[in-house]
Amino acid sequence: METGNIKKTPLNAVHREFGGRMVEFAGWEMPVQYEAILSEHHHTRKAVSVFDTCHMGEFMFRGDPGKAGLERLVTVPCGNMKPGRCRYGFALNEAGGVIDDLVVYRISGDEWMVVVNAGDIEGDFGHFRGGLASGTDFTNRSEALGKIDLQGPLAPSIIKRLPGAEGAAGLGYYSFGTFDLLGERVIISRTGYTGEAGFEFYIGAGKVERLWRRLLGFSEVRPAGLGARDTLRMEMGYPLYGSDLDRNTTPVEAGLDRFIPFNKDFLGRESLLSQKRDGTKKSLVGLAADSRRSPRHGNGIWLDGREVGKVTSGGFAPSLEKGIALGYVEPAAAKSPGPLIIRGEKAEIEARVAPLPFYKCGSARG
């Protein structure tokens, strides 16, 4: 591992102080766990945890999204959102392949924030810049901003006790506001990646450590790492870019086209409409194992003696005590009422197609 090039979030030293076990993820040094992945997972579902998500990217746009070309670069209807709302969507290539999945926030009449994954912030920024009219006010604020996710059924009660942020407790799902916290203007959205009630905080990088410590000052709040973040999102069937989504998968294949308003123009629209009309060669499905064995990325998925697909995300679902997987299979196999066989490294794992989310008791929308 080239430690010289690895990026660190502003919370790096704090993670070590709290006993975080550091690993490399998408070019960043991040805590995979503090105490244990399973206990951090369960604590998030029962109480409340904080996650360092500073490594994600944030781009700021000011202007007219239609005229400047932003509207065409994302599936999210930027001009047709109210300020204070955010929406999940995609940046696609011509073939409908996913360049990144993202959330667009409308901050005001002429200001939007685009939040992207940590994997290729520079590449994403270049894609947007290349598609926008020259002179467009579009900046990469990823390094200037820190981000923390507060997730769990107790998250609303914590935010009510955070001076300056109390109003965020009244936010609806996928709404956000700007609050005065720790002497800064902080965006807080009612969003997350765990299926539990919670918030994402966007705060100046210079203040993110203070916010982290402030949140951990509440006895109910514990730190959670990327290991638990992954088990939590997988139980919800949420895709992970780089595993379940990439430039060779489309939102139609991934079963995510319900997030796309096809009545607006965007790059990749025609390709997606062709797929909706003619069908796809592969479909993303959820598979639930009948045992505790974990399917892993790359395992083959077999039906009636043939390989019909591959696992893209696999692992153990702590809240279900079973193995689960997401994977692309031939569309006919996705409808199989009978079991499919996942060929693990050590053994065959019998699994059935399961409707998503695997875990149905999340508090996010409550």
Place this chain on the structure above:
Amino acid sequence: METPGNLLYTKEHEWVDIQGLKARIGITHYAQEQLGSITFVELPAAGKKVKQFGPLCSVESVKAATDVYSPVSGTVSAANKVLDASPEKVNASPYGDGWIAEIDMGDPAEKANLMDAAAYAKYVEGLGH
């Protein structure tokens, strides 16, 4: 206690408690810590014949899977069925409730091939973290 003094150890981080010709085995504190939260233990079947340092069974954690090797040759006489539903006991009590299997030993002289607690502790220290 990270390295109980009454046990013998292997380079692959298994421990063995030998009473006469009966051996009880498990994985060490170091092994469970490296693995992280254990999610599944594939217990060996009773009657399975094993060789010293040969494969005995396997263990999965959230992030990895690993093979467990037998510290002694012999025949598996019992496996800790509690681990079927509660594999996390291996993390919580690797030398106690988290034991994995019991083996009827074929050759007591094999003890000489194992490390005592002091040697194992030194070995682990040398591995760093």
